[in-house]
Amino acid sequence: MKRRQFFKRISIGLASLAGILASVSLLRQIFPRSSYENKRFKLGKPNQFAINDFTFIPDQKLYVYRDNSGMKAVSAICTHLGCVIEKSTDGFECPCHGSCFDTSGRVLSGAATKDLPWYHLYKDNDGQIIVDLKKIEDCDYKLQVS
DSSP states (O other), X not given: OOHHHHHHHHHHHHHHHHHXXXXXXXXXXXXXXXXXXXXXXXXXXXXXXXXXXEEEETTTTEEEEEETTEEEEEEOBOTTTOOBOEEETTEEEOTTTOOEEOTTOOEEESSOOXXXXXXXXXXXXXXXXXXXXXXXXXXXXXXXXX
């Protein structure tokens, strides 16, 4: 094999590999990374959550907020492309694309255009808090707990 032919084959191979990687990256941008298989699940009893604080539930990708008047749950999935957001001092931030949300889940800046969804909570007969991902609530909604 001549030197010119060798470099031609290497160039074609590297260009093909770059094209495949770019295609995979593009497809990951189009389709969100998360989907909810189970639409309802137990969070636990109210006393398991700190008062006046957001508690991250990693398995369900949720933040649960509890204060003296009740509890509420917000999605921890960025509405831009489905990255898991992080709690910041004054709200939430997406580490992937820089979207910022206030503590009510409203978009402040970045690539996201939709606010974070808040989910319906209710108490089970045994006192456990259940979150229902099928029911979206207003950011002011709270489940009254004692």
